[in-house]
Amino acid sequence: MSKAFEFCLPTRAQKVPAGRDWLHEIKYDGYRIRVERDGSRVRLITRSGHDWTKRFPWIVEAALQNRQKQFTIDGEAVVLGVDGISDFNALHSGRHNEEVQLYAFDILAGDGDDYRALPLTMRKSNLARLLARRPEGIFAAPFEQGEIGPDLFRKACEFKLEGLVSKRLDRPYRAGPSRDWIKVKNRKHVAFDRVKESF
Template identity: 40%
Template sequence: MKTRRRSAFILPCIPTLVDKPPEGDRWTHEIKYDGYRTQIHLAGGHARAFTRNGHDWSMKYAAVLAASRELITRDAILDGEMVVQDESGRSSFKKLASAIRWEGSSLVYYAFDLLGLDGNDLTKQRCEDRRLRLHELIGDPRPTCALQFSQAFEGSGADFFAAVEKMDLEGIVSKRRASIYRSGPSLDWVKTKTYITGEFAVIGYERKRGAAPSLLLAEETDAVMRYVGRAIPAIPQNQRDELWQALEFLHADRLATPIGGGNKGVVPVQPLLKVMAKHLRGEEKLRHATVIEVLMPR
């Protein structure tokens, strides 16, 4: 009896975070979807889905895999992002976990690369050639289909990023057209993220000699305080002086919520002072965060 050979999981190519998108006709640009990186393997009429770390989540993504088998009749390995969209069509990371558990039919998979086709390894082919074959395989967008091709923008990276920022999307991914697919961190794929501003409570601070002072921030959800990361004050000096005076007055014996390791030099404060912090969108913890306004208690 002949057994069906299963394709092996391929470690994904990870884009490098940059401050601004690259320019020039050697690059192409796509929307960065706010979801879970997913690899779909189609072989012999069967389909499997793997997480970024290679865990088999086929049961969780059953509806998307069924749509993939219906649309694609050939053996293929797809690289893409599993998302759920809000009422405006934007991918919503906050709703994703709930959708996976309770509303699998609401999931949408945006495929942006083709790593294998009919048993042939495509990872050594040019990125633009792989994407052309992927587009031929999936076709143009179908509004009700759970499998979509990630469209590219062929103009200025800066212009595309500005448009994405206005739409309140997470950012863009830029890819070198001639690059092959390499697993792990890559400079041939780079991501540029947009910023978002939020309100947070200060639960502590740290002032080290030779380093920029930082505030430890938390957000309160359902009366539960959750540590979200650090931010550097980027406010005028007079406001900064008021900030440190207020924090000294609010000294506490312990932190309002655990923050994990690395808190040896942290000074806990009562979580009564709120700040507005600007940070990268789509991150579990605050990244590149700066405090832009202090909301003094009255």
């Protein structure tokens, strides 16, 4: 299954788009993961193609408990602190793997249908249906739509969150770098320094 799907990657930018054709999601500080379920088999695949199925059992269990037997979803594996904010240090330490959940923000396929050609609004609806009676372990990413983006980014920075990912409502899911997904980071967040140090 993993060869059939590749991640859509956001383009980094300095400014959040303000148009009505965008939706905006809080950027959680975690590991990008694709969850692939086919019957009784679940795989967690990272951006670099590693299989982390054994690493995050709560996500696997939540996927298996879903009433739908076949789906592929895209999201961020996170450890949430008591304040509800993702804690990258706790995640990275490996000491909290049992607590890692998936913040799901897209669905690529379900029940044998490939959703990637659908506009984002329709994929979001399919994802919401998939996770409507979700058990703990996988939760749907909240989002805001339209011109609220810049104001939402200011609030995200006030709450010391990592930033925002803004996505065009009407576009399909395409593999590789995409200008339909725009990532703007909070320059005061610790993740910003992590990225700078990695260059």
